[in-house]
Amino acid sequence: MDERREHSGLRITDEFSKIIESQQISNLPLEVEARWNLVETAWELGLSSSMLSIQHDETEGRLIAYAGAQRRKPVTSSRSALNGYQRGKCFYCNRSISIDEPVSADVDHFFPHALKTSGEFWQVDQIWNLVLACKECNRGVGGKSMAIPTSQLVIKLHQRNEYYISSHHPLRETLIRQMGQTEQQRRGFLSSFFDRAQQRLPSKLWKPKDAEAEIF
Ligand SMILES: [Zn+2]
Structure with missing residues (x-):
């Protein structure tokens, strides 16, 4: 906590000690670095x-x-930048994943990359559509592969x-630019993408076989 004004210093909280003791400690420096690289x-x-x-x-x-x-500049590892929300868990099944070596997370296109063959779905490489997934969910038996996830996952x-x-x-500003200014516009953007994607790739909607409890 920033207490520079009151006590001229930063206070390390109990929550921080918990992170240090958890499995998440190996992911933390990578994520901090990723955030910094984006700003820099x-x-x-x-x-x-x-x-x-x-x-x-x-x-x-x-x-x-x-x-x-003309100007293209590599910024940071996609895995590190995406880990923030997921707290070291697979987006779909909530099992623990690692973005440090050995890596157990894939950067997954929520709406499958296969949609990109049609010009209508050019946005699938954008940040809003990328999540971290464990290898079982992404490419294991019964994995997501080219399927579209269920509306709960949307x-x-x-x-x-x-x-x-x-x-x-x-990544806040990037997301706003990609999806819309207001929460309502962004929800509409996703819901329309979901409907159109199902027409393009009609198959059973996918969800993980067993999922652990939600972290949020
Ligand atoms: Zn998973």
């Missing part, structure tokens, strides 16, 4: 973070910042994106 990149490019256009590069596993058509994705926006995460 905006400065380097001479932009406010609201002007930064961030996309995920599948091959590099990194977030890339674009400033105009609601969870919406909550995740709103969390980033309300917590002033450096």
Whole structure:
């Protein structure tokens, strides 16, 4: 807690001690680094973070910042940047994942990448559509693969994106630009994407076989 005004210092809380003792401690420095890199990149490019256009590069596993058509700059590992909301858990089944070595998390396209073959779904590489998933959920037997998740999971994705926006995460402005100014617009964006994606890839909607209790 920032108590520089009252006691000229920072106070380390009990919550912080709990993080240090938990499995999450290996993910924390990576996530802090990722947040910092996002802010620093905006400065380097001479932009406010609201002007930064961030996309995920599948091959590099990194977030890339674009400033105009010519300037492309790798920013940070996509895994580290996405871990904040998920607190080291798979987005779908809530089992523990690690973004440190050995890595047990995949960066997964919530609405499958296969949709991209149609120009209508060009946004699937954007941040709002990326989550961290355990390997079983993403590519195991009965895994998600090319399926579209259920509407309950779409609601969870919406909550995740709103969390980033309300917590002033450096990806906040990027998400607002990609999905809409208001909570209602962003919900409408997702719901329309869900309907159109089901028409394009009609199959049974997917959810994990067994999920552990929600962390939120
Ligand atoms: Zn999982």
